[in-house]
Amino acid sequence: MTLGGFAGTILVVDLTRGVITKEPLDPGLARDFIGGLGLTVKLAYDNLGPGTDALAPENPIVLGAGTLVGTDLPASSRLFSITKLPTSGTIGWSGAGGVTFACMLKNAGYDQIVIKGRADRPVYLEIIDDRVTLRDASPLWGLGVSATCEALWKDYERPTGVVAIGQGGENLVKFSMAYVDRIATLGRGGFGAVMGSKNLKAIVARGSRGVSVADRKGYKALRKSIFERMRAYPHLKEWQEMGLINSFPFVEKETYLHIKKRRVACVSCPIGCKDVVEIRDGDLKGQVVCSSSAINLFTPIIYGMKDYREAIKLIADLDEYGLDMFEFMGLMVFAKALAEEGLIPRDRAEPQIAVESLGSMEAWAGKIARREGLGDVLADGFPGVIEAFGEKAEALAPALVKGMHPYAGPGAALPWHLFGTMELGQVLDPRGPHVGSSGSPTYFARRPLEVFPKHLDRMGVPEDEIAGLLPRGDEGEITGLSVGGLLRHSHRWFAILGSLGVCARAQINRFYSASFCAQAYEAVTGIETPVSALRERADRAWTLLRLANLREGFQREREEVLPRKWFGDRGFQDYVSEEPLTVGESEQMIDDYYREWDWDPKTGVPTQRALDRLGLQGLK
Amino acid sequence: MSKYRILTDDAKCTGCLRCQLACSQAYQKSFNPSAARVRVDFLGVDCAIRFTEECVACGLCADNCLYGALEKSAEGGA
Numbered sequence A: 001m002t003l004g005g006f007a008g009t010i011l012v013v014d015l016t017r018g019v020i021t022k023e024p025l026d027p028g029l030a031r032d033f034i035g036g037l038g039l040t041v042k043l044a045y046d047n048l049g050p051g052t053d054a055l056a057p058e059n060p061i062v063l064g065a066g067t068l069v070g071t072d073l074p075a076s077s078r079l080f081s082i083t084k085l086p087t088s089g090t091i092g093w094s095g096a097g098g099v100t101f102a103c104m105l106k107n108a109g110y111d112q113i114v115i116k117g118r119a120d121r122p123v124y125l126e127i128i129d130d131r132v133t134l135r136d137a138s139p140l141w142g143l144g145v146s147a148t149c150e151a152l153w154k155d156y157e158r159p160t161g162v163v164a165i166g167q168g169g170e171n172l173v174k175f176s177m178a179y180v181d182r183i184a185t186l187g188r189g190g191f192g193a194v195m196g197s198k199n200l201k202a203i204v205a206r207g208s209r210g211v212s213v214a215d216r217k218g219y220k221a222l223r224k225s226i227f228e229r230m231r232a233y234p235h236l237k238e239w240q241e242m243g244l245i246n247s248f249p250f251v252e253k254e255t256y257l258h259i260k261k262r263r264v265a266c267v268s269c270p271i272g273c274k275d276v277v278e279i280r281d282g283d284l285k286g287q288v289v290c291s292s293s294a295i296n297l298f299t300p301i302i303y304g305m306k307d308y309r310e311a312i313k314l315i316a317d318l319d320e321y322g323l324d325m326f327e328f329m330g331l332m333v334f335a336k337a338l339a340e341e342g343l344i345p346r347d348r349a350e351p352q353i354a355v356e357s358l359g360s361m362e363a364w365a366g367k368i369a370r371r372e373g374l375g376d377v378l379a380d381g382f383p384g385v386i387e388a389f390g391e392k393a394e395a396l397a398p399a400l401v402k403g404m405h406p407y408a409g410p411g412a413a414l415p416w417h418l419f420g421t422m423e424l425g426q427v428l429d430p431r432g433p434h435v436g437s438s439g440s441p442t443y444f445a446r447r448p449l450e451v452f453p454k455h456l457d458r459m460g461v462p463e464d465e466i467a468g469l470l471p472r473g474d475e476g477e478i479t480g481l482s483v484g485g486l487l488r489h490s491h492r493w494f495a496i497l498g499s500l501g502v503c504a505r506a507q508i509n510r511f512y513s514a515s516f517c518a519q520a521y522e523a524v525t526g527i528e529t530p531v532s533a534l535r536e537r538a539d540r541a542w543t544l545l546r547l548a549n550l551r552e553g554f555q556r557e558r559e560e561v562l563p564r565k566w567f568g569d570r571g572f573q574d575y576v577s578e579e580p581l582t583v584g585e586s587e588q589m590i591d592d593y594y595r596e597w598d599w600d601p602k603t604g605v606p607t608q609r610a611l612d613r614l615g616l617q618g619l620k
Numbered sequence B: 001m002s003k004y005r006i007l008t009d010d011a012k013c014t015g016c017l018r019c020q021l022a023c024s025q026a027y028q029k030s031f032n033p034s035a036a037r038v039r040v041d042f043l044g045v046d047c048a049i050r051f052t053e054e055c056v057a058c059g060l061c062a063d064n065c066l067y068g069a070l071e072k073s074a075e076g077g078a
């Protein structure tokens, strides 16, 4: 059977032996795991031996483009990966706006890439239609992310997609990331280091085969309906012009518009969220910077940097090294406290650690990326620093989840205090503290409770399950939220979007519904897909990700614990009552999350019934 | 099929390739940016839009550009 949408081939790259094979995609597997993220989970489960170290050659990187990627459904551009991540030691997803890469991978003829082993010298993977080759990357080794992309784009005309690491990934910095087309980030938690450990500097992809849909007529009607809704959306222009700066006004609107040079969008995205900016005045005048999101450029302001131009410059440096800015900034605040307490000797903390100073931060970013002096310790992230400086250091550490710094919550970069799905999701997503999978339905903004039923319906929560998630009072008014129960549905919705390859960002996700996704999947692939089947397949993928982690020895008591610093007067508050969150309530939420998944409410191990329902019997 | 004059504004182009997807789907029956009659060239951080000789000025690409980088003019006549 030929499926529409899918390219039909899995690329298997053995870096150790230098052998590349092309395997036909089994249509049954494609259906059962949807594609994209779902298939990535399945291939990682099958290719990852339990107990493998994240930076060992045996840890595979699986990369996949979703089923709708390559079509022109809005923002169907996403690239996903599953690998064991070095900071958390868990098997987690990494996802990026695919910019041109994911679309080009499909056009070259591949849905997924499985990369195993370790090359004996720096290489990059070239995928140009049928021509798939490992090439010498020695001239690129040591270059930053955009320098690598620019060098490759000299040889491979755009829109060739590039996934590349900077010096951070090369030197196995535990919070290094890979970048897609130099502008989208892949893999907070050390995806960059996994590529670096394989001596894999970059992957380039370009193709000219095209992506076809099975039912053109059905597709056309669906496409028309979603575009009509998008065009009619009253805030479309505002999102295109301002994006998240509206919600996080770190700088004045005028300043942002003054420096914004151009908006950049992933293939097929009608809104866009990425920017090219140019610093127009001051010492840094003329610097042109590409960013995955304008608000990221201003993050150092939250940490005390005064001048937005300097903030932009620092983020540009971190992006060039390929380092996660949240982890970097959090670590530097921590290191500064350790130096002030005398736990780090004065001569090791040179230059002086000053989070508000561009000069100091640039120097430390370089030392970490190159693992020089104390930078070598900092490059191992919070766990490495705590191990090096002991218990006293641990007492000064911020809230940590799986060894990483959550970026939303009390004392974090986004000091949001209400505890919704996004906040709980930072603990219950296996990858570590990330909000990408748990935005719907609560997001950061306090949403009126009346909107929840409609939103849950859109996410595909069956009608008879909605009542249990939204307790009501005597008058029938919604009085609270089952945050744990809701999060189970956030994760399923994320697995649906991720498997289709649709961007889950709020500005995109709002136009999609589970029923639309099921219809679009059916029209594109030709596989009969009622919404109930789409839900089940997404559940299969997310449950298998759970099983992959349980197989590693993942435990509730260790991996799924809320940091103590999240409680107390300055801790999180209940999303509705705004009363301080208690440990008991949070434990209950985790029980609810497990129960809603039909996992053991105490241990989080999927029940036999759940495994039988999903056809995952026999897997542990 | 009506013909339009297609106006381009490179500065507004985001590189989303919606134009190339729409054109290839209409004329090649598959989404294939490399087969489109409109091309967005990425030049450093800038974009430049051009049309190939096969372009029949049908305006579909402009209908699919939501950023105002392609507009079809009502006057017609290519």
Ligand code: SF4
Residues within 6 Å of the ligand: A075, A076, A077, A096, A097, A098, A099, A264, A265, A266, A269, A270, A271, A272, A273, A274, A503, A504, A505, A507, A508
């Ligand atoms: S919203 Fe941003 S990340 Fe998502 S598809 Fe559009 S440009 Fe890419």
Ligand code: SF4
Residues within 6 Å of the ligand: B012, B013, B014, B015, B016, B017, B018, B019, B020, B040, B049, B064, B065, B066, B067, B068, B069, B070
């Ligand atoms: S011309 Fe319009 S549709 Fe084409 S890439 Fe540029 S912004 Fe996208």
Ligand code: SF4
Residues within 6 Å of the ligand: B006, B022, B023, B036, B037, B038, B051, B054, B055, B056, B057, B058, B059, B060, B061, B062
């Ligand atoms: S005007 Fe028509 S033929 Fe020409 S590039 Fe646009 S869609 Fe293609």
